[in-house]
Amino acid sequence: MIDEELVQLLTPEGLRNVNPDYESTLGRDEIVGLYRDMVIIRRLCNESTSLQRQGQLALWAPVQGQEAAQIGAGRALAPKDFSFPSYREHGVAWCRGVPPEDMLRVFRAVTTGGWDPQKYRHSVPTVVLGNQTLHAVGYAMGVQRDGAEEAVLTFFGDGASSQGDVLESFVWAASFNAPVVFFCQNNQWGISTPSSVQSRIPLSHRAHGFGFPGIRVDGNDVLAVYEVTRRALENARVGGGPTLIEAYTYRIGAHTTSDDPTRYRIDAEVEVWKHRDPLERVKSLLVREYKVNKATFEKVAAEAESLALKLRDDVLAMGRPDPITMFDHAYAAPHPLVDEGRREMVELGISGGSH
Amino acid sequence: MASTTMTMAKALNEGLRRAMEKNPKVLLMGEDIGRLGGVFRITDGLQKDFGEDRVIDAPLAESAIVGTAVGLAIRGYRTVCEIQFDGFVYPAFDQIVSQVAKLHKRSEGVYTMGLVIRIPFQGGIGAIEHHSESPESYFAQTAGLRVVSCATPNDAYWMIQQSVEHDDPIIFCEPKSRYWEKGEVDLEGAPRGLFEAEVRREGRDVTVIGYGSSVKTMLRAADTAELEGTSLEVIDARSVAPLDLDTMARSVQKTGRLVVVQEAPHTASIGSEIVAELTERCFYSLRAPGLRVSGYHVPYPPSRIEDDFRPSVDRILDAVDRTMGYDS
Ligand SMILES: Cc1ncc(C[n+]2csc(CCOP(=O)(O)OP(=O)(O)O)c2C)c(N)n1
Ligand SMILES: [Mg+2]
16 A cells, blocks of 8 residues: 555555554564454354344444454553444454443344443444544543543544534544544445545544544554554543544445445455455464464464354344333433333233333 | 326335426435435435436535535525434434524525425334434424425325425425335326325224324224224324314314324324314314324334334224223
8 A cells, every 4th residue: 555644564465564653562472362353353243244144133234344443443442441432343342342242232123232331341332423422522521530541442434524523522622632532444435425525635634633643544454553542542541632543444345234335336446455354464474474373273263163153142042122121221210101101011911011 | 197006215216306307406415315326225316317416425414414405595406305314313403493494584584495304214124223213293393394204105206296396394204114115106196285184094983193104004903993893084194294183173073083193202292282283173072082102202122122112003903992982
């Protein structure tokens, strides 16, 4: 890739790239760890796509092509940090320790949440584009007021970058010097809309207009994403304020399982990006530089396989919720309309009773 | 009579096409509506035929879609905005209620806010959160807006054209679960007025009123009730704001009983408005209080259990039984 600004530590061929500003701090085992994360998340994603095809999920939003962006960012987080995802951040959820079956509850349409956001320090999915970026800034303002050394990381796409909420969150973050890092995965498509409709300039440049740094990183290079995000989070923790990271990547799959990308983009483009596969480049580095052997790769693949099988079993075991659960957590305190609805549902024989 | 069978999706597509052919100032704007033809393919092929200047693939921001449609209206264009799903209209809420609804008034009649905001609404397609909501009463409460909903392909075809031609802003609610159902479309007939209700089935005992996806559910309830010896008169409100209360009152004066059906929760809803208005107009004809069958007062549930949230045939029949149970 001939992009002067793009931070890249590993070429698509898996060769080290010297960058004057960033240097990889990771050793063999850590890189194997990142590779393992990416293999697992890709395998779980493929399993989810087949579960959807078999009618077991209402929808699935594939992550293929964006594994390095998500794993690099997710692993850069410290345990105390907090993250605010959109809806496609399965890789980040994995890094935060969210059990894979919990990620799929929303897509099996049995809940609107899925996991305990405080336990994993990873908020619930946000589908309304851009809403979560303001939540992240608000949380970061709380961190600031608590005098804590924590950072907040929030995710959004190239499409969402046009929403007022996202741009307002930039203003807010700058105004309060909030300890927040904005992580934009520019996968070049928002459903059928190319990113050129959202911005004429690299999205990272927008940050300059708001008065904080914007960095463009090769989103298919897990080493670069990790270092760039780690540095931005560290900077935020010690009062350095916000950073915008644009991870330049590509959505290899459909927008979701409901989408048919052949209607709006050419196969050749997809093929080009398949050659920039984020997993392959780490693998070749591991083979060449660290002499990682076949057995190690086979072990990773086998682990991914068994996790996928477990995920399948767990999803199939998720039954239809008792409809009366729709009344749970609508309010924190008792509410007469909720009580009335529960009563009606029992009287109509739709549900056996309370929860 | 040139009549043909098509889906509601196709009828909307044909209606939009005709509106664009008739008036070169008609534009379409929305997310993914051009090359993709919209996520529901309502605008399929229109960008190819009318060009990118008239069928505009918008950057991703609903407030801007509606806000720029206001500016286009001031400049003399009529924009049909597509909101991708009901749950994504809220970023545009401010533009809709503060500007679209009020600029005719604020400009003392100089600006005409002839624009249409199309919203695929209601549930029933097994979607994830924010894709199944019924926001119509937020808009019905706002003076300056009109809110309509089509329930059949024929209405879809005509009502979208009437809405485009209308000089007031129209919130056009499309029952997405009915997009793929077919029906007869009369391509030449003189259409019913945009703000008129329609009696879809005549009956004697109970008037049942609803709109959008509920119309078909009400008709199915009427079939079942018939077998049990109760005759339901089914009215499709078509216009949610303003309501065609004359047509509705005529029916209630005949039947003396009223059930309204909607997917939205009943607090401050269209159904509540219909019951209140008809109670006032038909007080001496009513033999039982008007009842509402609605969604529950909770956020729209995960779709695995949405059928127990949306008004079902059973819940409608239960309300019918209750209203029949009143002696008078
Ligand atoms: C406010 C809002 N408008 C519209 C949508 C419908 N929608 C869902 S995803 C999407 C495209 C998002 O693109 P991008 O931000 O690039 O994220 P990506 O899907 O590529 O991860 C759209 C238009 C939505 N979810 N929220
Ligand atoms: Mg995108």
